Amino acid sequence: MEIRENMEERYREALSTYLKDQTEQALYSGQKISRKTIEDKISPEEIISLHKSILMEICPDTTDKVFHSLDFLLEVMMGYGIAYRELQSLRHQQQELKSEIEIAANVQHTLLDTDIPDVDGLEIGAISVPAKQMNGDYYHFVQDENECMGIGIADVIGKGIPAALCMSMIKYAMDSLPEHRHAPSSVLENLNRVVEHNVDPSMFITMFYGLYNPHNHVFSYASAGHEPGFYYEAATGEFKDMDAKGLLLGVEKKTKYKQYEKSVEPGDMIILLSDGVTECRTDEGFIERETLIEYIQKNIHLKAQEIVNNIYKQLEKLQHFQLRDDFTLILIKRNV
Amino acid sequence: MNITIDVQDINSRVEIQVKGEIDAYTAPKLRETLFPLSEQENISMVVDLSDVSYMDSTGLGVFVGLFKSVRSHNGEFRLVGLSERLRRLFDITGLAEIIDINSDAEGGLK
């Protein structure tokens, strides 16, 4: 109540001043009053009622028509008052949702956490950044009893919470694969069955799976419709697309995946990415794969993790710090 | 960003002209407009994408869903007028192997 009396006093003063001589100063105090009334959650119809009663007090000779018109205005503003209160309550709900999503994002982060393994002779860098709070990209490293390193990178078609939920399923399907079956083609064939069976028909996953054998330095891989990565050949200094044919996960139940093999020489690099990397849009259109290669070349002397960090920073800047899609970039380098 | 979807239904042959951008915001409209059509038996559905300036993976999802729905109702589904970039998207995802995207020559929309 005290706030209100105080407000009444301020309003009376400002209005009287303005009615006397129409100065900008008085209008400015009016604006300051509205800042305060909004803060105190006073609705529009109350302001009109206050205005009317103060006007009656300071200008009692005003014609009745003006007072009646204010009653009319008050009735019209009723709807805005209701909308205003609804807005306040929706804003509150939005806050709640926001913090709920934040918690979910943390849960997801813990669920999908993967450690970059220590493999003799390899240097690995990885970065994955969601466009919104939750990530629809996923990468995963495993090491089997023969010290072979498996690397999976997947992207759910779609973004946000549905994509993130879907990704958690992939993670558990991967965890439950039998130890000895980490051959890339059979990993994808297994996951395809899981996805086809369990996911909404309009939701699909692209995935790349590779297996690095540190004994003979052969990298075998297969792709389920995933954006092709790059292969850097140290001997020639050339970047090549790692083309691999294969259908998206979850479209056809009995899809077979072709497995490719590549002998990795010292200094060679395997670069894996999600389509958030090449689909990222700038003022001049899409990032071309060539541009990405340029960025990698510019940073090639750095450590693997620094390379991916730097590229992310550059692409983020190019997009004015607004990612349109989740972004994942992994770089595996065979040490010289 | 907007999208217009023009549907021409001539006896069980539906020709659809899509104009604009297909992304997470416009994809639901595309899905809602085309899905009911895809559920008719023996339908022949042709979607012309020549005026699509941008499509992200959400759009891809819509077309795969449509393709599966048409196929399960014994129909025929074709995409025509794909840009270089779109064609690449269908190639990479392996969808070009199962969805007809190459029949512009015979019977595509003008």
Next chain:
Amino acid sequence: MEFQSCVKIINEWDIVAARQLGRNVAKELGFGTVDQARITTAISELARNIYLYAGQGNVYIDKVYDAGKSGLKIVATDEGPGIQDIRKVMEDGYTTSGGLGAGLPGVKRLMDDFDIDSTPGKGTEILATKWIR
């Protein structure tokens, strides 16, 4: 309860009659202009819901007294289709989207007490009370 009067809602003009009755009672009880406007807006909304969704029904206006306070109670009843999911219609943003007006959450906010009872196929009863501060 010492006083009760009723308006039968059949057509749009009856909404005005219900508003008028509510405003008169609110004035008699000594409500200020802002609260009068709130009460009549709430009556409007409830009467309009009856007119639009149930076809017909009744709006009662009561004077109520409790523990030294006096107030105005609106009772809106109809034998229309009823409400399937009350939680949904009580959600903010559900009715306002199509320009349908304040909706039930709006009415609830305009008044002090609010109670709703509805059986699909049987009808709806809504009670809303405003107390003089």
